[in-house]
Amino acid sequence: MKLCFFDDNRFGMVDGDAVKDVTAVLDRLPALRPPLPHFDPVIAALPDLLPALREAAAAAGPGQPVSATRFLPPVANPGKVVAAPLNYLAHHEETVADPATFSRAHVNRIQESGLFLKAASSIVGTSAGVALRFPERRNDHEIELVAVIGIGGSAIAEADALRHVAGYTLGLDMTLRGVEERSFRKSIDSYTVLGPWLVTADEFGDPADVGISIAVNGQERQNARTKDLILSVPALIAFASSFYTLHPGDILMTGTPEGVGPVVPGDVLTAFVERVGTVDVAVRAA
Numbered sequence: 001m002k003l004c005f006f007d008d009n010r011f012g013m014v015d016g017d018a019v020k021d022v023t024a025v026l027d028r029l030p031a032l033r034p035p036l037p038h039f040d041p042v043i044a045a046l047p048d049l050l051p052a053l054r055e056a057a058a059a060a061g062p063g064q065p066v067s068a069t070r071f072l073p074p075v076a077n078p079g080k081v082v083a084a085p086l087n088y089l090a091h092h093e094e095t096v097a098d099p100a101t102f103s104r105a106h107v108n109r110i111q112e113s114g115l116f117l118k119a120a121s122s123i124v125g126t127s128a129g130v131a132l133r134f135p136e137r138r139n140d141h142e143i144e145l146v147a148v149i150g151i152g153g154s155a156i157a158e159a160d161a162l163r164h165v166a167g168y169t170l171g172l173d174m175t176l177r178g179v180e181e182r183s184f185r186k187s188i189d190s191y192t193v194l195g196p197w198l199v200t201a202d203e204f205g206d207p208a209d210v211g212i213s214i215a216v217n218g219q220e221r222q223n224a225r226t227k228d229l230i231l232s233v234p235a236l237i238a239f240a241s242s243f244y245t246l247h248p249g250d251i252l253m254t255g256t257p258e259g260v261g262p263v264v265p266g267d268v269l270t271a272f273v274e275r276v277g278t279v280d281v282a283v284r285a286a
């Protein structure tokens with residue numbers, strides 16, 4: 001099942017080239033009042049909502065074309081965005097080889113440096129595009145497979161980790177290069193692009209060998225497979241949850257392969273994650 005938020009905060013199920021409006025299913029969510037939870041209420045309730053979602057999609061008619069749909073972030077209220085630095089060996093090597101571009105503080109191996117966090121407020125959907133705040137500095141694309149936590153947990157065993165995943169989506173971990181802290185440079189508004197939809201884990205299958213790629217204005221920059229991740233998706237979940245509790249809706253950006261490069265206002269990024277799809281993301285000046 002492919003789920004999305006679209007247009008005017010509608011909730012949808014993607015069926016082939018059509019988006020079917022299943023917004024009414026959200027009426028089944030429990031009412032919330034402060035203190036609000038640290039998790040995303042839709043993702044937390046997803047297992048319970050599935051039968052109603054299937055019924056609503058079947059009754060929704062033909063839906064609207066994907067091509068005429070504005071896609072918002074597929075997870076509306078994630079508590080945190082966990083991201084993996086230098087999680088492909090060849091990308092690690094390109095950063096070590098170019099200290100003028102890549103901060104020296106960040107060339108340790110991922111097992112030593114750990115993971116980092118991005119502000120949830122940096123998330124946009126694929127249709128919103130990326131707004132560069134410092135277009136005179138170097139801003140890079142990073143295509144990544146993204147796992148969305150479904151069942152929360154702490155100290156999750158690697159062997160049990162995929163059971164905790166609600167689904168997968170495509171992510172761009174946009175990066176302003178420079179000497180500031182990594183989370184500061186990567187938390188600019190719109191520097192976490194997610195979407196266009198969430199593919200539920202049952203439909204997506206094993207994330208162990210998934211193709212990902214990105215082209216800038218039609219020229220391929222990155223093309224890799226997740227089998228070359230240093231820490232696999234289950235290993236990342238185990239690593240992250242050994243430090244903090246993961247909650248439903250938490251976003252796990254699994255890392256980017258070699259070939260990161262600059263983008264400038266006016267560029268169009270064509271991003272691909274196998275089993276999610278291909279989507280164009282526009283770059284502009286903020």
Ligand code: MN
Nearest residue numbers: 142173255256
């Ligand atoms: Mn990244």
